[in-house]
Amino acid sequence: MDPKRLSREILYRGKVFDLLVDEVQYPSGNKGRREIAHHPGGAVALPVMDDGRVIFVRQLRYPFGERLLELPAGKLSAGEDPREAAGRELEEETGWTAGKLDFLASLYTSPGFCDEVLHIYLATQLRPSPGGPRREEGEATMTLEVLTLDEALALVERNKIKDAKTMIGILLAARRGLPAKNP
Amino acid sequence: MDPKRLSREILYRGKVFDLLVDEVQYPSGNKGRREIAHHPGGAVALPVMDDGRVIFVRQLRYPFGERLLELPAGKLSAGEDPREAAGRELEEETGWTAGKLDFLASLYTSPGFCDEVLHIYLATQLRPSPGGPRREEGEATMTLEVLTLDEALALVERNKIKDAKTMIGILLAARRGLPAKNP
Numbered sequence: 289m290d291p292k293r294l295s296r297e298i299l300y301r302g303k304v305f306d307l308l309v310d311e312v313q314y315p316s317g318n319k320g321r322r323e324i325a326h327h328p329g330g331a332v333a334l335p336v337m338d339d340g341r342v343i344f345v346r347q348l349r350y351p352f353g354e355r356l357l358e359l360p361a362g363k364l365s366a367g368e369d370p371r372e373a374a375g376r377e378l379e380e381e382t383g384w385t386a387g388k389l390d391f392l393a394s395l396y397t398s399p400g401f402c403d404e405v406l407h408i409y410l411a412t413q414l415r416p417s418p419g420g421p422r423r424e425e426g427e428a429t430m431t432l433e434v435l436t437l438d439e440a441l442a443l444v445e446r447n448k449i450k451d452a453k454t455m456i457g458i459l460l461a462a463r464r465g466l467p468a469k470n471p
Numbered sequence: 472m473d474p475k476r477l478s479r480e481i482l483y484r485g486k487v488f489d490l491l492v493d494e495v496q497y498p499s500g501n502k503g504r505r506e507i508a509h510h511p512g513g514a515v516a517l518p519v520m521d522d523g524r525v526i527f528v529r530q531l532r533y534p535f536g537e538r539l540l541e542l543p544a545g546k547l548s549a550g551e552d553p554r555e556a557a558g559r560e561l562e563e564e565t566g567w568t569a570g571k572l573d574f575l576a577s578l579y580t581s582p583g584f585c586d587e588v589l590h591i592y593l594a595t596q597l598r599p600s601p602g603g604p605r606r607e608e609g610e611a612t613m614t615l616e617v618l619t620l621d622e623a624l625a626l627v628e629r630n631k632i633k634d635a636k637t638m639i640g641i642l643l644a645a646r647r648g649l650p651a652k653n654p
Binding site for chain 1: 583
């Protein structure tokens with residue numbers, strides 16, 4: 289009953305995603321075209337400090353021209369384990385390393401046209417990395433903001449945080465409860 | 472301090488999204504390329520029946536080849552108000568009309584490379600539409616599933632619901648409380 293793929297063209301190979309265009313045949317017999325933004329997937333860290341506060345990054349998001357408050361995250365490298373990627377992105381973007389990374393959830397950002405999957409990990413036992421952050425060119429103006437979970441939740445509820453992965457991470461963490469503060 | 476756009480090329484005009492490639496100059500002086508999946512945005516309905524249960528659609532998502540459980544949603548038409556679009560998509564996909572549509576939240580699905588914004592509305596005072604659903608070709612195998620909010624929350628918590636807008640809608644509705652059941 290599903291549309292059958294008749295052909296596929298790779299119209300563009302990008303740095304972040306590729307554009308694929310398939311010709312398909314629907315169960316009715318009609319033919320159609322399906323466009324896919326093909327993305328390698330990504331990993332997200334929800335970094336909780338020993339005092340229970342959460343580390344966010346604020347960064348310019350080029351498609352919107354806005355500086356958004358988000359959880360640290362980034363694309364998976366080829367063959368990279370999402371858990372390792374979450375730890376790597378955390379360290380690169382914030383300068384903190386996680387002693388523990390616990391899976392929270394996977395999510396499909398926009399499954400109608402994009403195959404991106406993001407994997408969120410709760411990152412705890414945070415320690416400053418000796419080298420500090422190592423940001424990419426496009427991340428040069430990234431800054432850190434540290435909020436309590438309640439403060440972050442209030443921003444989600446007031447819709448001041450609009451990034452999907454960040455909304456989901458905070459809302460899920462609020463339901464599950466963060467790890468108890470260290471003494 | 473933000474990257475400056477030097478030029479823009481529209482590499483593809485699609486049915487669902489366009490591919491834009493910009494040449495930019497970073498604050499460092501270095502030049503780079505930014506790819507944008509340009510999307511018109513969309514509207515999402517969180518439809519609550521008079522008995523408090525929520526109407527979902529299950530539909531094949533072509534990029535994944537999976538049948539996902541989601542809230543009814545769709546692209547905005549040119550110039551269309553998101554609230555009207557949420558009501559229209561609800562009716563087209565489920566065959567129910569909403570007497571009331573209350574804004575819940577906007578979200579950016581993947582702001583690193585895509586400018587898609589989705590607007591979620593709580594849809595209540597539902598009545599069957601005389602004509603029933605009017606689905607598009609790609610939606611021919613769509614089916615409806617009706618769940619209590621608690622059942623839906625359990626699916627989000629067990630990560631059986633993976634669609635970002637649906638996770639966010641259900642988690643926010645759980646925090647805000649759904650409208651009281653009608654007598």
